[in-house]
Amino acid sequence: MSIVITGGNGFLGWHTRVLAHSLGRSCTSLGVGDRFNLDEAAAALSGAEILVHIAGVNRGSDEEVAEGNRRFARQMEQALEAADTANLKTVVYANSVQQDNDSVYGLAKREAGAVLAEAAGRAGAEFKDVVLPNLFGEHGVPFYNSVVATFCHLVAAGETPTVQDDKVLTLLHAQDAAEVLLGVRRHEEQELVEVQCSVSGLLERIQDMAAAYATGTIPRLDSDFERNLFNTYRSFLTGDGLPRVLELKTDPRGSFVELIRSEGGEGQSSFSTTKPGITRGQHYHRHKIERFVVMSGTGEIAMRRMFSDEVVRYSVNGEQPVAIDMPTMWSHNITNVGPNELYTAFWVNEIFDPASPDTFPEEV
Known part of the structure; x- marks a missing residue:
């Protein structure tokens, strides 16, 4: 059409x-x-x-x-x-x-x-x-x-x-x-x-959403309106303030980091490994909230607002984990730019529905 x-x-x-x-x-x-x-x-x-x-x-x-x-x-x-x-x-x-x-x-x-x-x-x-x-x-x-x-x-x-x-x-x-x-x-x-x-x-x-999000918490989103309002607020945070530094706790046993805290609603977590030189993603979402956290290795997250030529890039690694929440209607990807395998955790605010995936191919 x-x-x-x-x-x-x-x-x-x-x-x-x-x-x-x-x-x-x-x-x-x-x-x-x-x-x-x-x-x-x-x-x-x-x-x-x-x-x-x-x-x-x-x-x-x-x-x-x-x-x-x-x-x-x-x-x-x-x-x-x-x-x-x-x-x-x-x-x-x-x-x-x-x-x-x-x-x-x-x-x-x-x-x-x-x-x-x-x-x-x-x-x-x-x-x-x-x-x-x-x-x-x-x-x-x-x-x-x-x-x-x-x-x-x-x-x-x-x-x-x-x-x-x-x-x-x-x-x-x-x-x-x-x-x-x-x-x-x-x-x-x-x-x-x-x-x-x-x-x-x-x-x-x-203001309530902003106060919760300032602590790294995804606020309670009980309706499509709440989600849309939160995504609208997040669109004003793109740039240097987008990565959120996470607290990495280390002791003789190893390390621990809290990836995300949500005040309510459904969600889904996943985990991936990526070989050196490989890029994942190359898509955008109209509504869903998606968080990337690199746990081990060195990567680069790139994103581009739809119909714009400007690409924003973030260097990420497992030594200093940061949470990056993908803005809606921005194409995004993650590339393993290091010599070792890249380990990445993902979270989205909704359970994946194959009939309505809200995921659309678009190269950054």
């Missing part, structure tokens, strides 16, 4: 591209605004089965917000008119709950949706208006995408956020939103994965 999206470099667009990649589907991202090229857009849409319009403007002057959203929709209208849409089945619009208010942004989203609906009809495609609430997820931009991203950024930096407007929010993880946009999850099921949470309650959960 060929998918074309707009806003592919934004927060929701990136999550949608990750989902498409995990499904093995071709996904082309179109530029809009000043980057819009009618010939390129028409060529990309010719033969495509789904168009997902995510790009929008929600910051700026009233004129910039209003005209930006209308302009992007009109550009998609022009592209659909110029393209061969014989195979196009669906035009999906990533709308906002704010469409129901009379704000400049709400009016602009509503008008953009009307333009797309008419264009889809002329192209012979079904129009799906997906109304999305407050989105959160890995790699959101603080002070821009959501209060979740702002809280996670501040707490990860050791600061104490304050709540200015303690209202109840309807929250949806970006991967769940992407599943609705691509038809993996029926639109009617969207409410099943939405969560109601007050701003103060949200901050308290993030």
Whole structure:
């Protein structure tokens, strides 16, 4: 299935591209605004089965917000008119709950949706208006995408956020939103994965998770929402602070190190040996939490955020064990770079399910 999206470099667009990649589907991202090229857009849409319009403007002057959203929709209208849409089945619009208010942004989203609906009809495609609430997820931009991203950024930096407007929010993880946009999850099921949470309650959960994780403990994750919120927080910890030094206790009998402590929920541990020069891994996960600890030998852990060219590398060895928890939607591997066999322990927060492995091949 060929998918074309707009806003592919934004927060929701990136999550949608990750989902498409995990499904093995071709996904082309179109530029809009000043980057819009009618010939390129028409060529990309010719033969495509789904168009997902995510790009929008929600910051700026009233004129910039209003005209930006209308302009992007009109550009998609022009592209659909110029393209061969014989195979196009669906035009999906990533709308906002704010469409129901009379704000400049709400009016602009509503008008953009009307333009797309008419264009889809002329192209012979079904129009799906997906109304999305407050989105959160890995790699959101603080002070821009959501209060979740702002809280996670501040707490990860050791600061104490304050709540200015303690209202109840309807929250949806970006991967769940992407599943609705691509038809993996029926639109009617969207409410099943939405969560109601007050701003103060949200901050308290993030702070509790951060406090537990600061001690090396995986906090209690009793729901998909808790897991998604924890993974969102962890996305702000990548870099030099990711490896967690473990206490190695040694006596005449040998040595002992505690690999992980979890406050609850299911989990699975495993162990591997790796010959010199061999690389394991080369995959990513959309949801699961996975910890690597090298117990003996010398290795290198490498990871790369999906669709990025930057590779982060960590040297690890059994003389000073460290725990490295793999960020979700980052491809990762481990290579034995030493002369002896590499012994590595692994832990994941869920029992492996062959029917839903949440493991997708991708070289670092």
